[in-house]
Amino acid sequence: MLGNRAKWMLVLAAVLVLVVALAGCGGQEQKQGGEQPSGGQAEIAGNLTAVGSTAMQPLVEQAATQFMAKNPKAQIVVQGGGSGTGLTQVASGAADIGNSDIFAEEKSGIDASQLVDHKVCVVGMATVVNPGVTVDNLTKQQLVDIFTGKITNWKEVGGPDQKIVVIHRPKGSGTRATFKKFALGGVEDSAPGMEQDSSGTVRKMVAETPGAISYLALSYIDNSVKALKLDGVEPTVQNIANGKYPVWAYQHMYTKGEPTGLKKAFLDYMLSEEVQGQLVEKMGYIPITKMQVERDAQGNITKK
Amino acid sequence: MHEGFSPAPDLNNIYRTTDKRNIQGRKRCGELLGRSVAFLAAALVVVLTVSIIYFIGSKGLAIFTVHGVRFTEFLFSTHWWPDRPLEEGGPAVGSLTFILGSLLVSLLAVAVSAPLSVIVAVFMVEIAPVWGQRVLQPAIEILAGIPSVVYGYVGLSLLVPFIRNYLGGEGFSVLAGFIVLSIMILPTIISVSTDSLRALPPQWKEAALALGSTRWQTIRLVLVPAARSGLITAVVLGLARAFGEALAVQMVIGNTRTIPHSLLDPTITLTSAITMDMGYTIMGSLWNSALWSMGLILLLMSFLFIMVIRVVVRGGMVR
Numbered sequence A: 001m002l003g004n005r006a007k008w009m010l011v012l013a014a015v016l017v018l019v020v021a022l023a024g025c026g027g028q029e030q031k032q033g034g035e036q037p038s039g040g041q042a043e044i045a046g047n048l049t050a051v052g053s054t055a056m057q058p059l060v061e062q063a064a065t066q067f068m069a070k071n072p073k074a075q076i077v078v079q080g081g082g083s084g085t086g087l088t089q090v091a092s093g094a095a096d097i098g099n100s101d102i103f104a105e106e107k108s109g110i111d112a113s114q115l116v117d118h119k120v121c122v123v124g125m126a127t128v129v130n131p132g133v134t135v136d137n138l139t140k141q142q143l144v145d146i147f148t149g150k151i152t153n154w155k156e157v158g159g160p161d162q163k164i165v166v167i168h169r170p171k172g173s174g175t176r177a178t179f180k181k182f183a184l185g186g187v188e189d190s191a192p193g194m195e196q197d198s199s200g201t202v203r204k205m206v207a208e209t210p211g212a213i214s215y216l217a218l219s220y221i222d223n224s225v226k227a228l229k230l231d232g233v234e235p236t237v238q239n240i241a242n243g244k245y246p247v248w249a250y251q252h253m254y255t256k257g258e259p260t261g262l263k264k265a266f267l268d269y270m271l272s273e274e275v276q277g278q279l280v281e282k283m284g285y286i287p288i289t290k291m292q293v294e295r296d297a298q299g300n301i302t303k304k
Numbered sequence B: 001m002h003e004g005f006s007p008a009p010d011l012n013n014i015y016r017t018t019d020k021r022n023i024q025g026r027k028r029c030g031e032l033l034g035r036s037v038a039f040l041a042a043a044l045v046v047v048l049t050v051s052i053i054y055f056i057g058s059k060g061l062a063i064f065t066v067h068g069v070r071f072t073e074f075l076f077s078t079h080w081w082p083d084r085p086l087e088e089g090g091p092a093v094g095s096l097t098f099i100l101g102s103l104l105v106s107l108l109a110v111a112v113s114a115p116l117s118v119i120v121a122v123f124m125v126e127i128a129p130v131w132g133q134r135v136l137q138p139a140i141e142i143l144a145g146i147p148s149v150v151y152g153y154v155g156l157s158l159l160v161p162f163i164r165n166y167l168g169g170e171g172f173s174v175l176a177g178f179i180v181l182s183i184m185i186l187p188t189i190i191s192v193s194t195d196s197l198r199a200l201p202p203q204w205k206e207a208a209l210a211l212g213s214t215r216w217q218t219i220r221l222v223l224v225p226a227a228r229s230g231l232i233t234a235v236v237l238g239l240a241r242a243f244g245e246a247l248a249v250q251m252v253i254g255n256t257r258t259i260p261h262s263l264l265d266p267t268i269t270l271t272s273a274i275t276m277d278m279g280y281t282i283m284g285s286l287w288n289s290a291l292w293s294m295g296l297i298l299l300l301m302s303f304l305f306i307m308v309i310r311v312v313v314r315g316g317m318v319r
Helices: A003-033 A057-070 A082-089 A140-147 A176-180 A200-207 A239-241 A261-270 A271-284 B007-065 B072-078 B095-128 B128-144 B148-166 B172-196 B202-210 B217-225 B228-244 B247-252 B269-278 B286-315
Strands: A046-054 A075-081 A095-100 A116-131 A165-168 A212-217 A248-256 A293-295 A302-304
Touching: A003 B228, A046 A082, A046 A261, A046 B007, A057 A075, A057 A212, A057 A271, A075 A261, A082 A095, A082 A116, A082 A248, A095 A261, A116 A176, A116 A200, A116 A239, A116 A261, A116 A271, A165 A200, A176 A212, A176 A248, A176 B269, A200 A212, A200 B072, A200 B148, A248 A261, A261 A271, A271 B269, B007 B072, B007 B095, B072 B095, B095 B128, B095 B172, B095 B217, B095 B228, B148 B172, B148 B247, B202 B217, B217 B228, B228 B286, B247 B269, B269 B286
Parallel strands: A046 A075, A046 A095, A165 A212
Antiparallel strands: A095 A248, A116 A212, A116 A248, A293 A302
């Protein structure tokens, strides 16, 4: 009887502790995540969440780890979920920073005027094919024909007599949107084909499926797949930076209103030499500082 | 002697009564506490279920009430283009392909898995109970414990290349999808079937054997028919599990938004369509609502499955 009661008390106590702890956590977050003094020399502390684009996630995570090592009182949580999620979460105030591969203006249903854009870096995207495909250059028109289903065999573009297997990213993926806009010139890529959600799986599928074609961010391309030239231009950092290779996207970090306190400190850190000069290039992205061209939300390109 | 001992029973009596009262009081208090805790827990479950149904229902119906999509178009059209610009005819959200894909893959999985599972269950209970307990039971428990992403990954790495090299097509196919699923739902069907076979009164088997039936006749004509409702429950639970599985199927089925014409063609299911798109859509948009409506279809299907089980079980375990 007593033993039982003691057990019950223990369970109750454990539940109580848990509840108090959870409530405490919540409270703390609210207190610290809110306003930070924006004065120059204020200590950097508090909580921050950055949500969104999976293409950016590895970079932001790595930067956050370095930032937290320098500022032990700051706590930065980085989550994926996709560009759409990043934009909605930051617009609704649920996240402090929204990561996105696309401009907020391009996403319908988002009030872009509330959001402040911080372009952190650029990621290039390339057409990739199975290494067994002997083609290594496609013109824009050939690419359009393949992705709209007009060309279905590699021999029509100078390759082996083999069926073309198109692998898409889901509609709404930032990579797909960028590829459609700048590689296909906005033509709907409606070729019947398989779809895979993650860049990692797409790479595996292309590497293993004979005749496969898809597109990947440069940060995902390795020796298991073959990156194609577009109109004779190779997808290299150099060609993207000087505007010769058109398929690339900014990696945006959006905040609601001008950033202050920890948000500002972290965004400044993302643009600092430490991240731009080393981390960004190491992870396969292109530093924003290297870009010689600029692009606006409508896709117009200007020389810097 | 008698007089000297007379007060003792009295005292005992007094002690006993106070003790009894005390215990009864404690018992009553404990019972009340236990009852209220149990009631609260049960009420919480009901509240959770009702609120989840309300949430998914309201979100899932928004596409018809807010966005004005026709019910028949959503269910019976295969045209899925949720981001089509207005000048080209506006968005289209026909989800027939997904519904058919889900139904096809899970029905095929059950068709493979159900007979296999029932045979295994009969083997475990009737033919080799000792071996079944020692070897098969743990093996099935391990099968049940493997996470679905691992099934998907094994399917992607072994099954898909195998199908591509030996059977043709791209490997990503209905075939790969339902094979992976049929392995995943084995443990569910086997364990429920074994339970229902074990629950049969031993006298039935004894009577059948006493009448001169062979073991095969006993199993086929007495035990399996007697456990029928339990076996159907097992199969329906397996079907529900197959219908709701997302990740493993998504990794091997190829996800093409077209209706397959052969087992080697890729297709897509409701669950994989939801998981692939949800990260990119904006709350409250037509596209997002369409995904919620697909979730509602999944919920309604699981209602249907549960109702089938209810009806079957009411049909009588013991007749």
